[in-house]
Amino acid sequence: MEATYAHHPAGGPGSPFDPPVLLRSSRDLLAAVPYLLGFRPRDCCVVVCVTDDGRVGLVARTSLDELAGDGLDARTVARAAGRVATRLALVVLYTDRPRERVRSRADAVVGALDDVLHAVADIEAWIVTPDGYRGLDCDDPSCCPPAGRPGAELEHGEVGAAFVVAGRAIADSEQEAHRIRPAAAAVRDRAAKAASRADRARAAARDATPDVPRDHGMPATGPGTVPVPVGTWRAEAYGVWCDLVRQAAEELRAFPAGEVMLPPARLGRLAAALADVPVRDAVLLSLVPGGREAADRTVGAGARGGADGSADRGAGSASGEVEVATARAISRVVDPRVGVPPDPATADAARLVLEQLVAAAPRRWHAPALALLAFLAWWRGDGWLAARRVRESARRDPSHRLAGLLAGVLEAAVPPGWVSAAGTGAEARVTEPRVG
Known part of the structure; x- marks a missing residue:
């Protein structure tokens, strides 16, 4: 399996000058996830879809607590994956909880993906903990020891080095990645x-x-x-x-x-x-x-x-x-x-x-700018950043109309036009890699 991810610093579609990063295996995809997101994921489930033409076509994230509900988020992610010509989907749990306590949540996502993709794609389930990573279904101790393989293999390997050379950095958390710090x-x-x-x-x-x-x-x-x-x-x-x-x-x-x-x-x-x-x-x-x-x-x-x-x-x-x-x-x-x-x-x-x-x-002037930032994030396919900026805008001005309109768009999972045309879901961060 090979997939190519084209780096774009702000999270939007890649430009013709973005250097591609070649991902040759599922482990390479695992190593790429924090760079695709822009931060280290914690206590969540990430779905990565590789398309028929070898692109990373979809990176979706949802919290484990949300997955513990009625399965709505699993189905939402699956619908997004269904809009991509997917040949491989990775379901990755990031958690410090015992594997037995979260396995059912991975199964819910795998089952929803299987229902949508109708066996036309391979689906793999992985778990990444503070102690290491392993395949959820792997019984071969030489491949996946019970305690998992060392996490350093993912963080300090060739894929991470390629992203660093391309100028991609990882924030320690989503909040840190997206926080706008006050000026002097x-x-x-x-x-x-x-x-x-x-x-x-x-x-x-x-x-x-x-x-x-x-x-x-x-x-x-x-x-x-x-x-x-x-x-x-x-x-x-x-x-x-x-x-x-x-x-x-x-x-x-x-x-x-x-x-x-x-x-x-x-x-x-x-x-x-x-x-x-x-x-x-x-x-x-x-x-x-x-x-x-x-x-x-x-x-x-x-x-x-x-x-x-x-x-x-x-x-x-x-x-x-x-x-x-x-x-x-x-x-x-x-x-x-x-x-x-x-x-x-x-x-x-x-x-x-x-x-x-x-x-x-001053904060009293923030609502319109935050709503415009939400619009940009949504248009670029970054659904959760758009939702964050909408919430921030609404906190400054609950009646702001553009923020309200965008909140409705996000709630209905309406994708921007170019995403729909490409067959890619709007419920998640969308990358636009190219084969190099």
């Missing part, structure tokens, strides 16, 4: 001041534009704020986003993400801007290949008047154009017939901007 106090102070100024300018812009109601709870216009039409304010705010993404993309080509520092004042200004729905929608659309026109129209329509286009008679036509352009762009995310994955460079740059915004800006 001086950075947070500058971003907070810029966000307050931008919010006052937004209030002034809406006050200065006819027929545009002020948002509930919007602060009064501050002293020294020069009002501009709301469309102008939105276009300028969207321009800040475009400039930051462009800067992030340029710096990521030269430096690791941890060494890139974006301007705190511009991050603060963007944080306040994302509270404006048309600006947030334009930001989302700008991430979609071919969506830049829809993004420009989304903020450009505001120059004619309010968010609903009520300030002039031509706005109705403009609003219709925006809706058509937006529908065309969104179809490239959700429609399997035309769905495309995100551009890796754009997605990496956008993720960096949004994560640095969350690190720098």
Whole structure:
């Protein structure tokens, strides 16, 4: 058995320049799992599917406690595997509990996979403990000693070295892998001041534009704020986003993400801007290949008047154009017939901007950025990171609409269009390896 995994640092689809890592055996797949996830799995079940063309097509993880319920998660993972042309599925338990206590949970997943795959694929069950690893069904002590083979074989072998050379790191836990650490106090102070100024300018812009109601709870216009039409304010705010993404993309080509520092004042200004729905929608659309026109129209329509286009008679036509352009762009995310994955460079740059915004800006501005990060994670096929960011967004603002929509998408296990078109499930992290 050989499978090729193409490395992509942020968890999204691989780019043509990603170096492949060749996996020749089930043990190689076991060694690759922490690198595929980005962290060391604990107390969970991981399913790895290898496709007919030798790709790692699906990596799914669910907690052992969830598997102890009515089997729903086992069936969900099996349905995801069924969308992949699977020739080998590994079911791996990561636990420090005795094998006898968790064996039934592996059996539930194996049984669900067997029902879906209908014996067209080999299914192997493994267990990895702090003391070692072994096949659950292996009775050959020369292959799998009762206490298991040493875990160091997996962690310090050729596969791990290949991933390290490719730039892949492993966090100690999922929480550590996905935690956004606060920026330095001086950075947070500058971003907070810029966000307050931008919010006052937004209030002034809406006050200065006819027929545009002020948002509930919007602060009064501050002293020294020069009002501009709301469309102008939105276009300028969207321009800040475009400039930051462009800067992030340029710096990521030269430096690791941890060494890139974006301007705190511009991050603060963007944080306040994302509270404006048309600006947030334009930001989302700008991430979609071919969506830049829809993004420009989304903020450009505001120059004619309010968010609903009520300030002039031509706005109705403009609003219709925006809706058509937006529908065309969104179809490239959700429609399997035309769905495309995100551009890796754009997605990496956008993720960096949004994560640095969350690190720098006050918590009251986090919800839109976290919801956009959830959208990016879902689009890239990283279901559990998307769910985490949705929960974080909802904690900041339980009424945030984009986070609510994404929560429904995740609950229904709706995959992005490119995943459906490729026959890959959305309930799990999706990799896009290529045969080298």
